[in-house]
Amino acid sequence: MKLWEKYFTPASVDEATALLVQFAGGARIVAGGTDLLVEAKASEHEPFQALIDITRIPEMTSIRADDAYVYIGGGVTHTEIVKSPLVLAHAICLAESCGVIGGPQVRNVATLGGNVAHALPAGDGTTSLVALDAEAEVIFQGTRSWMPLAALFRGPGVSLLNPTRDLLIGFRFHKLGAGAGTAFERIMRPQGVALPVLSCAVWVSLDGAAFGEVRACIAPNGPVPTRLTPVEKLLAGQPVSEDVIASACALARETVTVRTSKYRATSEYRVEMADVLLRRTLHQACARAGLAVPA
Amino acid sequence: MTRLSLTINGKPVEFDADESRTLAHFLRYDLGLTGTKIGCEEAECGICTVLVDGTPVDSCVYPAFKAAGREITTIEGLANGHLHPLQAHFIKHGAVQCGFCTPGLIMTSCALLNENPAPTKDEIKHALKDTFCRCTGYSSVTNAIQSAAAEMRGDAPVPVNEPSVDEPMDVVSRSVEPQEVREKVTGAAKFTDDYVFDGMAFARTLRSPYPHAKILSIDTAKARAFPGVLSVMTHADVPGENLHGLVYRDWPVLCDTVVRYVGDAVAILAAETQEIADAALKLIEVRYEPLPVVADPKYAHSPDAPVLHPNHPTGNLLKHIKVRHGDIEAGFAEADVVVEHEYRTPTTEHAFLEPECAIGIPAGYQDYDKLTVFVGSQIPYQDRDQIAKAMNLGQEDVRVIGTLIGGGFGGKEDIAGQIHVAMLASALKRPVKMLYTRQESLIFHPKRHATIIRIKTGAKRDGRLTAIEAELYGDGGAYASLSDKVMTRATTHATGPYVVPNAKIDCYAMYTNNTPSGAFRGFGVTQSAFAVEQNMDMVAQALDMDPIELRRINAQRVGVTTATGQLLRESVGLLETIDDVQRDMRAHHADEGFKWGWTTGTKAYGWGLACAYKNTGLGGGAPDKSEAEVEAFEDGTFEVRTAAADMGQGIAHVVAQMAAEELHVPYERVKVLLCDTDLTPNGGPTTASRQTYVTGNAARLAAGALRQAMSQTAAEMVDHAPETVRYEEGLMRFDDVRLDYGSVAQWMKQHGVQPRAKYEYWAPKTAPLGTGGDMHVAFSYATQAALVEVDLETGEVHVLKVVSSTDIGRAINPLMLQGQIEGGIVMALGNCLTESFILEEGVPWSRFLGRYKMPSIKHAPEIISHLVEHRAADGPYGAKGVGEIPSINTTPAICNAITNATGVRIYAIPVDQDALLRAMKKGERAVTTAWHDVR
Ligand SMILES: Cc1cc2nc3c(=O)[nH]c(=O)nc-3n(C[C@H](O)[C@H](O)[C@H](O)COP(=O)(O)OP(=O)(O)OC[C@H]3O[C@@H](n4cnc5c(N)ncnc54)[C@H](O)[C@@H]3O)c2cc1C
Ligand code: FES
Numbered sequence A: 001m002k003l004w005e006k007y008f009t010p011a012s013v014d015e016a017t018a019l020l021v022q023f024a025g026g027a028r029i030v031a032g033g034t035d036l037l038v039e040a041k042a043s044e045h046e047p048f049q050a051l052i053d054i055t056r057i058p059e060m061t062s063i064r065a066d067d068a069y070v071y072i073g074g075g076v077t078h079t080e081i082v083k084s085p086l087v088l089a090h091a092i093c094l095a096e097s098c099g100v101i102g103g104p105q106v107r108n109v110a111t112l113g114g115n116v117a118h119a120l121p122a123g124d125g126t127t128s129l130v131a132l133d134a135e136a137e138v139i140f141q142g143t144r145s146w147m148p149l150a151a152l153f154r155g156p157g158v159s160l161l162n163p164t165r166d167l168l169i170g171f172r173f174h175k176l177g178a179g180a181g182t183a184f185e186r187i188m189r190p191q192g193v194a195l196p197v198l199s200c201a202v203w204v205s206l207d208g209a210a211f212g213e214v215r216a217c218i219a220p221n222g223p224v225p226t227r228l229t230p231v232e233k234l235l236a237g238q239p240v241s242e243d244v245i246a247s248a249c250a251l252a253r254e255t256v257t258v259r260t261s262k263y264r265a266t267s268e269y270r271v272e273m274a275d276v277l278l279r280r281t282l283h284q285a286c287a288r289a290g291l292a293v294p295a
Numbered sequence B: 001m002t003r004l005s006l007t008i009n010g011k012p013v014e015f016d017a018d019e020s021r022t023l024a025h026f027l028r029y030d031l032g033l034t035g036t037k038i039g040c041e042e043a044e045c046g047i048c049t050v051l052v053d054g055t056p057v058d059s060c061v062y063p064a065f066k067a068a069g070r071e072i073t074t075i076e077g078l079a080n081g082h083l084h085p086l087q088a089h090f091i092k093h094g095a096v097q098c099g100f101c102t103p104g105l106i107m108t109s110c111a112l113l114n115e116n117p118a119p120t121k122d123e124i125k126h127a128l129k130d131t132f133c134r135c136t137g138y139s140s141v142t143n144a145i146q147s148a149a150a151e152m153r154g155d156a157p158v159p160v161n162e163p164s165v166d167e168p169m170d171v172v173s174r175s176v177e178p179q180e181v182r183e184k185v186t187g188a189a190k191f192t193d194d195y196v197f198d199g200m201a202f203a204r205t206l207r208s209p210y211p212h213a214k215i216l217s218i219d220t221a222k223a224r225a226f227p228g229v230l231s232v233m234t235h236a237d238v239p240g241e242n243l244h245g246l247v248y249r250d251w252p253v254l255c256d257t258v259v260r261y262v263g264d265a266v267a268i269l270a271a272e273t274q275e276i277a278d279a280a281l282k283l284i285e286v287r288y289e290p291l292p293v294v295a296d297p298k299y300a301h302s303p304d305a306p307v308l309h310p311n312h313p314t315g316n317l318l319k320h321i322k323v324r325h326g327d328i329e330a331g332f333a334e335a336d337v338v339v340e341h342e343y344r345t346p347t348t349e350h351a352f353l354e355p356e357c358a359i360g361i362p363a364g365y366q367d368y369d370k371l372t373v374f375v376g377s378q379i380p381y382q383d384r385d386q387i388a389k390a391m392n393l394g395q396e397d398v399r400v401i402g403t404l405i406g407g408g409f410g411g412k413e414d415i416a417g418q419i420h421v422a423m424l425a426s427a428l429k430r431p432v433k434m435l436y437t438r439q440e441s442l443i444f445h446p447k448r449h450a451t452i453i454r455i456k457t458g459a460k461r462d463g464r465l466t467a468i469e470a471e472l473y474g475d476g477g478a479y480a481s482l483s484d485k486v487m488t489r490a491t492t493h494a495t496g497p498y499v500v501p502n503a504k505i506d507c508y509a510m511y512t513n514n515t516p517s518g519a520f521r522g523f524g525v526t527q528s529a530f531a532v533e534q535n536m537d538m539v540a541q542a543l544d545m546d547p548i549e550l551r552r553i554n555a556q557r558v559g560v561t562t563a564t565g566q567l568l569r570e571s572v573g574l575l576e577t578i579d580d581v582q583r584d585m586r587a588h589h590a591d592e593g594f595k596w597g598w599t600t601g602t603k604a605y606g607w608g609l610a611c612a613y614k615n616t617g618l619g620g621g622a623p624d625k626s627e628a629e630v631e632a633f634e635d636g637t638f639e640v641r642t643a644a645a646d647m648g649q650g651i652a653h654v655v656a657q658m659a660a661e662e663l664h665v666p667y668e669r670v671k672v673l674l675c676d677t678d679l680t681p682n683g684g685p686t687t688a689s690r691q692t693y694v695t696g697n698a699a700r701l702a703a704g705a706l707r708q709a710m711s712q713t714a715a716e717m718v719d720h721a722p723e724t725v726r727y728e729e730g731l732m733r734f735d736d737v738r739l740d741y742g743s744v745a746q747w748m749k750q751h752g753v754q755p756r757a758k759y760e761y762w763a764p765k766t767a768p769l770g771t772g773g774d775m776h777v778a779f780s781y782a783t784q785a786a787l788v789e790v791d792l793e794t795g796e797v798h799v800l801k802v803v804s805s806t807d808i809g810r811a812i813n814p815l816m817l818q819g820q821i822e823g824g825i826v827m828a829l830g831n832c833l834t835e836s837f838i839l840e841e842g843v844p845w846s847r848f849l850g851r852y853k854m855p856s857i858k859h860a861p862e863i864i865s866h867l868v869e870h871r872a873a874d875g876p877y878g879a880k881g882v883g884e885i886p887s888i889n890t891t892p893a894i895c896n897a898i899t900n901a902t903g904v905r906i907y908a909i910p911v912d913q914d915a916l917l918r919a920m921k922k923g924e925r926a927v928t929t930a931w932h933d934v935r
């Protein structure tokens, strides 16, 4: 079954956008194709007039850092993220989340940009980017700008960006300061589709033996990826202890809006997993930040 | 067309290609590099893996033009002059069965070894996570990779994990190399889709989107008018009888008035290219009137259900199968404890990695003097018969040539595209290929029966079973396929491998509008064992008795009678298999003493044990015969010919070994030709674990007859008494005179005698169910124990270890036999933990491979397997069947282990970690729902 007609590999962002304009909605951005092509085949989509492959655009395929930020191009593959010393140093949660996507063959071509642009409520790379409070650089309706990651999500599978017209160029997030740590973990089931039953990413910055700022994302939790604001607030300023973590988990159980989804999980199970994952990731992040949670 | 420049296997390639090509299609269909296989085109199975600049990618979703300027390595590029160490060690460790996954596994491993010269088992699991093999169970694969890595580092290779056997002979009971294995590891082996014929057209099938509907009209005009379309055919174009079917002929070649399941074939077309065929298929207009759907076997049995096959005398009841033995009421009256429970098993899918493919060649094309069909089928002669009937031809006017088969497991017994390509090729006078997509394969072919099994077991205080009463419902789906036989096996094996003096078992095989059900490794016994073996553990618990002790007390042994009235005269190795497994379980706890279950931190652990038996051969009164022919050539080699299918299980090397043994020649001198209805005599269906026994005997006896004839001739040639012949080093010897077989063959030919012998072997007669005689020629026995880990916080279940012991009569090829056992165990682990083919009111939800998970290398447990060899007197060298037995008791062993770990019993599979966790949290003792019930 034919899925596309023409295939372009532009060498620059300008070239890519020019092609999008030229095809006026008939061309589609593709990166690894592991979502796009698999879904197009499953839905017996009419062939795209053209695919515009962004994985040969240097500024979209590099990982770099300046004094404040780590930058990851939208066309960087999960394998590159997992192996990147910069990511391992500043956002190990992201390496953990990208490292569980598919198998090596998928990770070798699939990109972080594709994961975010697909706008699933629980894309694994996305979950960690939310906890990292990342921003995205986009070309939206012809204008290039940075925006908060959250602004990209409009609903399950619905992105602000139109992949026949707009472009997700890359991401940035703050470097990890001293006394800070991150972690990601997810629960899968061995049956059915390769989407997490529930996943959780946290970013923790310690203030001595207490939680300073905390950011957490549990997904899927509602139609778009969101932060667990009440839990973050509860933790801030509290001593790092089993009791405090337990109360955070108890609050998470109450505040998550996890529903039963067919052949994935019951809401009851997901509530349990919200508790388990939040506890596990907080422990891990604190340990990475340099403080083992006292028993 | 656009110029594509890249490097393939070190050579620059410039090719004018279609920009819409995937890399897999470009390699296979444009460049003819067919070593790269396609299994799903969903980025799920990984068998299409090639290296791009050294990095493994799924070539099925990789656009060819994305590879522009890159360096591609395929399986064809690995061996340069000699085999790559991975290729050599895959052969050595028995990691190749059907071989369809092999190129993908080797390429993925190759990338791993380039990065990591000494991978651990966990690193191998990580790297191969999404590269699937349905045959081997992965242990041999892991060993092969570590062994190759060692050799590449200059270290000593990993020793081959070969099981020990009794009394190895010259060739039999030796781990010889399987036939065509070198072709399989180099990508040269040809499966059906790898054949190319001049002028070949490409076909597709239009399938019903409704589970049950009346066909109001079919309009093919638009499709016919589409440029490049060569022919569109419907039921009106079927030349002969518009029906096929292996037991009952109830399945339309192309539906005329009604469709009975999603996937029923309505029209076929052929076009100049695959892409045109794909596009034109959407232009065939069919108007349907949906009819009420029968989606459940119990509803099918109710008077309100619409009758799906009006001509079937018992309505939707395809067959009522009964076992009556002793006096059931007296049996339960005698019992001190009675345990009764209901169990559910889902529909499951074979997921052989090669989707179905058939190629039709018209009579008169090149040298083909008759209508010929190339197909990887388990039953070539029955294919021929069914094609002939539908084509209105005599059987002799049709030839079926069996190609290599990329896995079957029972799923390639029914007709797929064989008749359709015959019709199109005959009409077009051109070769026509019909390759199913994975998604089409999933909805089309018969599955494992979903069952509902209620079983009541009674026992005395001393442990002796007194009675078993059972009721089974089997969802046969839309057409009969092998339902009758499969559900009969589920019924007759519903006592388990035990002595049960009183039994009353009723099975209702029902027609529904679900995907048809048919043969699947384990053949119904997989389902009944799930129920029987858990009831056994509960009886033991009620008696406060060790579950192993209970099984020992009741185990079948020589001299007892089965519930179908068969006196077991020989070859019942069940007790020894129990001994083996118990010994290993104890050894695992050498330090602290054996225990069934324990908890450490947030993890619970448990052992579970289950026994099984499985008949060898068709049995039940069905005449079971096979023919084989052995020919000697002037160069001293031999050929064994028989139409028995090798789908990776290895009948090819089995018959070659037996022939070599009988002829007293080295194995390397015997080649095998399988499955050509013009050249090979009928080996019968490859089903019911029968080929080693039945076709093995035919080959053995044919080879024996040939040796006799040749010795006779040789004696004449040298003027010695024939009985003085001795066989030494592949030669015949009379005193000091030595003769090689080649010159004897030459002499025979010169004297007008063909140096060949054919043997028609009839298995001992069996008796139909209900007559009280011997239903089967032999049974294989097995015991398995599983060690599981359950995460008490998440409900996740991991099988850490499986210990197995199997009585197979004799191991003809110990290493490959072990591969059957390991593969069967992992397949059964999938049955327990991962697999369910979900239908919603008759509509398959599991219509993508991405929605049907089979076990990956990550799930593969450590497997320890022992062989018990209680010779079967009539089996060749004492062998009996092995194909199915390993995939029967793993599921109940795992479920018993989960109970021993957590206290929760599993009544429905696949095990739902969600329900298990909820049950544990609430202190409930039973899970009666499965994964597919999460809604
Ligand atoms: C076997 C398998 C397992 C998987 N497992 C997981 C998993 O565990 N977790 C998970 O989260 N996902 C999983 N996925 C989904 C998928 O691989 C990931 O979401 C991946 O990150 C998608 O990236 P891609 O580059 O392949 O995207 P593509 O398929 O190329 O693109 C996805 C979408 O984004 C658009 N797009 C891509 N790049 C850009 C861009 N730069 N700007 C604008 N639009 C863009 C495309 O047009 C398309 O709409 C799995 C997929 C497969 C096949
Ligand atoms: S992953 Fe490519 S064919 Fe299955």
Ligand code: FES
Binding pocket: B095, B096, B097, B098, B099, B100, B101, B102, B132, B133, B134, B135, B136, B353, B406, B407, B648
């Ligand atoms: S040998 Fe791996 S799928 Fe058959």
